Amino acid sequence: HTSAEHDWFKESRTSRENPKQDWYIWRDGSGDAPPNNWHSVFGGSAWQWDDQRQQYYLHLFLKDQPDLNWRNPAVQEAVWETMRFWLDLGVDGFRLDVYNFYFKDAELRSNPKRRSFKGIFYKYASQHHHYDQDQPELYSTLAKMREIVDSYPGDRMLVGETSTLEDFRRAFSYYGDENKGLNLVFNFEILHSRWRARDFRKAIQHWQTCAPENSWPTWVLSNHDVKRHGSRYSRGSQIDLARAKVAATLLLTLKGAPFLYYGEEIGMLELALPHHMIQDPPGKKFWPFFKGRDGCRTPMQWCDEANAGFSDGIPWLPVHENFKQVNVSIAAADDSSLLQYYKRLIRLRCATPTLLTGVMHLIEKVPRNTLIFTRSEAGDELWIGLNFSHRKAIVQLNFPENLEIILATHHAEGATFSHGVMALEPDEAVICRKIK
Template identity: 45%
Template sequence: MSNDENWWRDAVIYQIYPRSFQDSSGDGVGDLPGITSRLDYVASLGVDAIWLSPVFTSPMADMGYDVSNYTDIDPLFGTLADFDALVARAHELGLKLIIDQVLSHTSSQHPWFEESRVSRDNAKSDWYVWANPKQDGSPPNNWPSVFGGSAWSWDSRRRQYYLHNFLGSQPDLNFHNGEVQDALLEVMRFWLERGVDGFRLDTVNFYFHDRQLRDNPPCLDEAAQHAVNPYEMQDHRHSKTQPENIAFLERMRTLTDGYSARMMVGEVGESLRAIEVMAEYTAGTGRLHMAYSFDMLGTPFSAQHFRSKIDGFFSGAPDGWPCWSFSNHDVMRHVSRWREHGHSDDAIAIQAAAMLLSFPGSICLYQGEELGQTETDIEFHELTDPPGITFWPDYKGRDGCRTPMVWSAQAEHGGFSQAKPWLPVKAPQAERSVDQQEGRDDSVLAFYRAMIALRKSHKALAGGAYGFVDLPEPVLGLWRGEGADALLCLFNLSPQERVLALDGTACALEQSRAARLDGSVLELGSNGFCLIAGDRDRLTVRVV
């Protein structure tokens, strides 16, 4: 396994959602031994690292993102010994392992909170965000919870409100307290000593809040005023993304820099200026190694959209580093989100892989994405996700992207478990199983493996410079690398054919079945794409 300090630059990271990867115990929930048993498959994709969603002790009100013990494994997933075995096997296969760290809040069952809520003068009384009510008994300000309702809950023992940006059972820690910062750094040290290669930092911009507890102003985006979730109707200027966050990121970086070849990637939960915050949090060499936002995890699917996000990041932080993804455990799977832009699900899946793996920066793939997996249609009685239950039916929650990995189309429950899974495996998902795609050159899985291999082997994609070509919608043109060794990546983001004219010597290195390069003419059929080896200084392209 590489000990390169910069292994994370241009890395391809594979996200595993433990509840839904592989069940080894027969309880219908995925676990650590199950993941370990499937690591050969993960390694066969050619990825560099695994991001493991939370497996820590938790009452599971938010599926592990409500931690009650930061330094132990929940029995649902196994033991610390199982975790150590997973790390060891991953390293044997040349895979780095990064773990989720949910530091902005804990579970209300965490001993820290249980002590804090007892009184206003105990040793941990200031470890969480407590505030007096207004004179009329209402919450101290207008901050909403991401999951619905107020971000403040009343505690009858302290006669005060406590802050929770998510569920009421997920109280926010008070990062203005230095002892809290110290305690969380020790949590990170515990896992670094255990051999993890880095951290995915959940809601990294939520750590600090405005000390004055000022009301948030309304969001001036007209579309926000018609949102399903009223959280979108505010500009969260005071409840998150505070300037004090930077100093704590620097403390975290100092800690990780004390260990060899470790990294941190932060999730920026910010709707109005996500790219700007990503750039700010990764600028220089003393903050996060990488950051990602939800800007490519939404519905926009256009050349201008993707171009603006990439250009926006690198212009704001030329010495920073982004991590891009199209799907994760919090959003509808991208094949389903972008279905209207393609003639088939496979066409969207394969084009998305070619595009994402051509982007400058590091890449994160979500389990099942390499199969072209689609969103599961979850009925209300099958829901487990709190916001889905709250905002049904206009928002169905996150369960649809969290259903189990399908290993075998014919096996009961898709080969995920011998018992009824915690979420159902349905026919449309079973059709996209691993065993149905292995050995097929035309499968989505085969293309992912080929594209990952190309990204790692071609120096233009592995660390090369980038630049966009001015082409009309719906064609995205992206140069990677410089001079004679460059790659010109062209994508038709529509179901209608586009014809391009090339001036200069061109050789197709990778292309879709809907692409045909004949001399100086490139025909891009529905969702067609072509990666062309050519001299960046001599090859030009235009839409006919």
């Protein structure tokens, strides 16, 4: 979609005969009703009546975000031109927001209803979305985008965000034939995992089972649409530093591309906002059943000065009240801080080829609420141990070699676990190298 304030849409709505008249999806109604039964993701009908053009236009999100008509070759060429403009300026690539919504059914058929739907307020979930997303024409369009990106020098890339949460194989199919579609597809399963080793294990196994061969995984713990994991995983109102470090270790040692959300590296928390301060349209519409996404979008906390150093003006959203205690300035001066731990993890990852491209293997028989996996490449074998429990865990790995700790949240670096026995403290993360 574009904004309703975009020049393309302004021209398109002027008449049914202008040069951009079919750059968006316009239709007459069905009697006094919209053209079909499609719902907006953000509530209500996906169709908005326009007095100027005397037709309905489609918006699968906000009415201020009219959907482009991707079946129009002129629209596609305009998008290709826009991509080349930014690539010429030197951008490294693009994040494609809900790309699986680009194409709609050519006949705009109504979606079938879900028989088991028992929702009260979120009508979007009352339908099987067969006709308003995931259409087969999308594959060739993504391949064209990839062709454009690959035509530029350097490591340019495409990462796609899809709303297809229940069908992993469909989401991963957008890597395309021979991986000529998207470079990366966001995998949000661990973002929704509870603080249990078995939940994270299940998410990792889903990827290993469903992802195409040679596709590159992605891992996300927080983003702009969900509660910050610093709050999700904490046992109180303050950041749970031990758990935050375990989560960071998981994110940065799994095989694939880790995505960090601003502020997670200092332990920023979710901010609870009263109704009158909500800016997010779905939060306003669905309050109190859904209170919006503003709580994870508050200004970055740089220092303990006004507005946490984010702005001299009045920010769109308020700064979290803990900014005097939780900010970059304080964290940078504390060697034990979460920020410094993230830095050590990232330095280790960048300096260790095994963590970048090594084969990953989950260890099956381990104590309850622990997650153990290996990364191996060219004779180098790393063992990662994560204890999600508040109790100690003794992990029998059944080999005679010792393990040297190269980074840990509790144990000293350079210490060893003898004879393949990994002794994890409560809420501990360790990265070890097998000594041969």
